[in-house]
Amino acid sequence: MQLSHSPHEDGIWGVAWGRGGRLVTGSVDNAVKIWNTDGGLEPVHTFHGHELGVISVATDLTGRYAVSSSLDSRIKIWNMDDKTHVKTIEGEPVEVWTVACDPHGPHVATGTHAGNVHVYNSESGERVQVLETKGKFIMSLAYSQQGNYLASGAENGAIHVFDTTTGRLVSTLSGHAMSVRSLSFSPDGRFLVSASDDKRVHMYDVHHGSQIAALAGHASWVLSVAWSPAGGSTSNVGAGAVDHIASGSSDKRVKVWDIRAKQCLHTLDHHQDQVWGVAYNEAGTRLATVADDKSLRVFSCQ
């Protein structure tokens, strides 16, 4: 089953789920939009304020707040219940990219062109931590659901994993030699999947720092990846549960994979342009995808 809408006036670069079936999208048209997905796909509200295109959106653990980052180097926090703007964090010019929310604290992290991760307190707007990779432009970030790990992917393929409590570098994951555009942890935080311009999706064992799989199939850059919260946990191998991941690519396709069997299960052809965002809802029952074709699509997963 599929719902679709072409709400924004320009490409859509970011999508994230909120609480209670709410969706957030961020577009090149500078707007952040909120949607309801219970019984159809309905626009609820539009937040204006960014001066340039919205690079990414994220939601906090409560699902009440949406966070957006923009080419205008600002991070904005929005209250989706009250439909108000809560805060604007001013980043350094060109040093704000994708944004991620700490599941276990009032923190918002963003990657920088200089190769650092800047962590801000979302209540005070102050920068509280700088994690250095001494590497290149950080294009992607992901927190593990447990909140203990923060992973960053860079434009030269390097992936760094930090311990959020100590700020120390835990692992450096190699394998990609081209931009890592998106990262997603497994629900138990043990594994990480990455999407890269080398057309591959990689899977890594975080603790051991080793690469476990390289999935081929996309014909062009892989721009987004998400690990489904549903399915078996890794301690249930053999219990018959399947772990799904979804990926979106410049080849305009969305692929759904069985990550254990390392096989592509479905290829979805609905988008007309590069697919920048894929996101599963909390239960893993729905998959939202967004693309440069200005459309948002929601699929139900069985």
Add this chain to the structure above:
Amino acid sequence: MLPVPTNHDAPIDVLTAIEALVERMIRDAARGIPPSTAGAGHASPALTFRPLDQHEHNKSLAVFLRVADLVHANLAAPTPRVMTKRDVYYQDPALFGTQRVSDAAIELLASTLGVPRDALGVVAAPRGQAHGPCLARFTASMGSETSVVSFANGSHVPPGRRVTRLELDPAHVVAATGMRPAFAPGPAAPRAIPVAIALALRVPRFILIVEKDASFTALAHRGFAARHAGLLITASGFPDLATRQFLADLARVGAHSQHVPVYVVADADPHGLHIALTYMTGRRVDGSRCVVEVGDVNVGKVVHVAVHLRDVELERTVRMTRADRVRAVTLVRALHGMGLGEMQARQFRTSLQAMLHMNAKAEIQALDVDQLERYLETRLGLV
């Protein structure tokens, strides 16, 4: 007879002014007073040369006087001619050392007298080149000499002359070699003048400004202009004043009076888009997002037709640098002040933000010459 300075705004007679200035400086020097440029004009702060010592050779004073001498000699000649800055340098390379030295002295003389450099009869050699089956009629900036230049074999833009007429030269038009597969259709561009009309009216089908030397040369060698009865121009990147003047004149006699469409091809990167914007709007963005006019040499209606990042295979793109990213953001923010139409502004906005998000850019050469030809043939509606 004393020739009239070209800049009719300058009320002074350049020759007399130079004579007065030099005379005063030499008189001062003879009295032991440090010669200075003060009092001759009001356009620049006075420059005082070091006091002359009978044992010392003051080079900068010698350079200044030599330049004044060369300019004066030329202007006072029965038929003064336009000199390029290089010409001036080569009159006395032993004294000047480098061209920068003579260039600086020329500028100093001009600003001291309060006249544009052109009034001294010195012009920069335009970097621009043109190629195509066209004839252009020029008049000299100084005097009334006219000349006709054929661009059939390619030629530098002649210095110190103004275009008054542009004509297609059918003798050098080669038959097009037939239909070729079209390239990705992109944003609609006004079509070039149809072949039959171009031949009948003896106008070129189009004027195409190519940002890069290498691509201009490649297209010229393949006879692109000859086959499609158009004119290629390059200014090697950001156009210098003399080339912009040539283009503005060309647009006036070609585009405006004869409706020849003017297009620009640039790299699909922030710098290339900036150049395209400069041609299109007559304005440039400086580092701090401030939009400045580039003078009264607006080329008028120019269509940015290529290269668009989305038309280039991803494998042929390269990553943006930090400087690219800063430049792209600066440009996006300055777009609204460039005087573009809404749709054009949107297209540039989308292009620049796409580059930023994809972190990718491409040069014109990311398309091989065959692809570039087909791309242009499709966009310009040439076949």
